[in-house]
Amino acid sequence: MTELLTANQMRALESAAIESGKVTGLELMERAGQGVVDALCNNWPELAETAHRALVLCGPGNNGGDGFVIARLLADRGWQVDVFLYGKAEKLPPDARANHDRWIETGEAHQWDVDLILSGARPDVIVDAVFGIGLTRPLPGEVARVLDHHARESWKNWMRIRKVAVDCPSGLNLDNGHVPLEPDMEAPASEPPPGRSNIADLTVTFHTPKPGHYLELGPLMSRHLAVADIGLRGDAMERGIIGLPADPERARLTEPKHFGAAGLTALEPGTWPSSVLPKRRGGAHKYDFGHLIVFAGGVGRGGAGRMAARAGLRAGAGLVTLVCPKAALMENAMQLNAVMLRGLDDPNLLGEVADDRVSGFCLGPGLGVGTRTRALVQAALARKAGERDWRRPVVVLDADALTSFADDPETLFAEVHERTILTPHEGEFARLFPDLAEAVRGAKSKIDVVREAAARAGCVVLLKGADTVITNPEGAACLHAAAYDRAAPWLATAGAGDVLAGMIAGLAASPVSADLIVAAEAAVWLHVECARSFGPGLIAEDLPEELPKVLRALSL
Ligand SMILES: NC(=O)C1=CN([C@@H]2O[C@H](COP(=O)(O)OP(=O)(O)OC[C@H]3O[C@@H](n4cnc5c(N)ncnc54)[C@H](O)[C@@H]3O)[C@@H](O)[C@H]2O)[C@@H](O)CC1
Ligand SMILES: Nc1ncnc2c1ncn2[C@@H]1O[C@H](COP(=O)(O)OP(=O)(O)O)[C@@H](O)[C@H]1O
Numbered sequence: 001m002t003e004l005l006t007a008n009q010m011r012a013l014e015s016a017a018i019e020s021g022k023v024t025g026l027e028l029m030e031r032a033g034q035g036v037v038d039a040l041c042n043n044w045p046e047l048a049e050t051a052h053r054a055l056v057l058c059g060p061g062n063n064g065g066d067g068f069v070i071a072r073l074l075a076d077r078g079w080q081v082d083v084f085l086y087g088k089a090e091k092l093p094p095d096a097r098a099n100h101d102r103w104i105e106t107g108e109a110h111q112w113d114v115d116l117i118l119s120g121a122r123p124d125v126i127v128d129a130v131f132g133i134g135l136t137r138p139l140p141g142e143v144a145r146v147l148d149h150h151a152r153e154s155w156k157n158w159m160r161i162r163k164v165a166v167d168c169p170s171g172l173n174l175d176n177g178h179v180p181l182e183p184d185m186e187a188p189a190s191e192p193p194p195g196r197s198n199i200a201d202l203t204v205t206f207h208t209p210k211p212g213h214y215l216e217l218g219p220l221m222s223r224h225l226a227v228a229d230i231g232l233r234g235d236a237m238e239r240g241i242i243g244l245p246a247d248p249e250r251a252r253l254t255e256p257k258h259f260g261a262a263g264l265t266a267l268e269p270g271t272w273p274s275s276v277l278p279k280r281r282g283g284a285h286k287y288d289f290g291h292l293i294v295f296a297g298g299v300g301r302g303g304a305g306r307m308a309a310r311a312g313l314r315a316g317a318g319l320v321t322l323v324c325p326k327a328a329l330m331e332n333a334m335q336l337n338a339v340m341l342r343g344l345d346d347p348n349l350l351g352e353v354a355d356d357r358v359s360g361f362c363l364g365p366g367l368g369v370g371t372r373t374r375a376l377v378q379a380a381l382a383r384k385a386g387e388r389d390w391r392r393p394v395v396v397l398d399a400d401a402l403t404s405f406a407d408d409p410e411t412l413f414a415e416v417h418e419r420t421i422l423t424p425h426e427g428e429f430a431r432l433f434p435d436l437a438e439a440v441r442g443a444k445s446k447i448d449v450v451r452e453a454a455a456r457a458g459c460v461v462l463l464k465g466a467d468t469v470i471t472n473p474e475g476a477a478c479l480h481a482a483a484y485d486r487a488a489p490w491l492a493t494a495g496a497g498d499v500l501a502g503m504i505a506g507l508a509a510s511p512v513s514a515d516l517i518v519a520a521e522a523a524v525w526l527h528v529e530c531a532r533s534f535g536p537g538l539i540a541e542d543l544p545e546e547l548p549k550v551l552r553a554l555s556l
């Protein structure tokens, strides 16, 4: 797992390293600049071979300081380097000032001037070192004009000009992935507002990625992400131990890498996520992997429940039973084989179809909004620990199971327990947590907002999206990003969420399953892995069928 550090956490780590006396701020800045130059040369080997021309845009803080280091290192390689400074040299913080002064011994640092910058010699590379984690307000217009994606069009052959962002494309808030805008700056939908259109070709960040690289606009603006090691040692190894519940303060990125350690890949047995999947030992009985009950809707509405059930079975539940209104039995019987089937009309008779060995419930997909669904949810939540698991049955609540409580979320929150997970998409989230949904549209980090939701609800909450955030009431937060080399646009297809609910339930229903948040994290990762393995043309039904291939690749 990779820790995602907020701006404050990164600053604290940097200060601690400097205070320990093992490193100076200047050394860190030098390594940061070197890291950017190395990443640039790795990414575009042709730039490493011969000297080129760079336009280095420096800002008024330490991000600008990194820019001056980069300017010097490129000049040392024989490059022609034009440097512009936004702000006053006298006001630069000490380390940035020192690197500015070192640069002007041999080069020039021009005062920021939009026309002068855009009419200057054509650069091969633009280095955006204007603002990093210190951005506190919207980009000034004169900076936005230069960094705008279209500004490159002032030069000929502009499509071959590369833009490298230092720490982040300036304007992007690395805590939340938003681009702060002046209140009157909302542009028409057809045209990205200034600042949102600062799109890099490569973004080089330091030590570890930040939440904003993966949330909201982060992937779109950063485009490719490289992480440069600047020799800061964190305690992430201990905190991010694979398969354990996440740290309550630091969010982690859901991925197989163990804090970026090279050589550990998903393909090695024993590593995450294989290590947290229940089905990995021989000699077990089907009940050792749990009995999952998935509820389906009435006549003609069973598809979503059937897909969730199939996903639960493929994900590893020992047995899966689909429970539907009796009138829909025939329809479902014609479609199911390995998934078992029972009819239930009266929610109060849940015990007739779900004995003590049931270890998981999945409710919501296609279930219909209303009092029957509410009653089923309440009946499932009321179940106590069964005979094979000391824990209560896991309850996955999705779609209609959530919407059925839209006018009274407090009733739901009063009944959920620690083995409950709510899996809303943004619309369902807004129905249960209207104020928090508003906050995420504002300036708050999606991670913090979902943390608040889990604390309020008293159970695990998973907010779906290309950036999926999973939190528990203790504050642990995992961010799964279907971005960069794990983008999965094919998942934007009807029913993909139903399959996810089934996969989570199927993984978590096993008596030997990991902590619920950990099981959910693995399910989200596998869900995207299935989409990526299948590729274009994917429909939701393909996802469970792709799972065996994905699991085989994990050497299970
Ligand atoms: N923290 C660390 O561990 C390291 C930080 N480094 C670099 O230092 C950067 C952070 O430096 P700083 O904290 O100085 O922050 P920045 O350089 O990102 O920006 C801070 C400066 O910009 C001003 N500012 C912020 N938003 C503005 C706006 N919209 N309009 C005009 N001025 C604005 C602030 O008043 C301040 O002067 C990182 O992003 C990274 O590039 C690296 O040198 C390596 C180590
Ligand atoms: N562009 C995308 N990239 C990656 N994942 C996506 C994308 N769009 C949707 N998803 C994922 O697909 C699923 C869609 O779920 P949901 O919105 O509940 O749809 P449905 O109700 O049709 O099943 C979620 O897991 C979500 O994270």
Ligand SMILES: [K+]
Pocket (backbone or CB within 6 Å): 063, 128, 129, 130, 131, 132, 165, 166, 167, 168, 169, 170
């Ligand atoms: K920057």
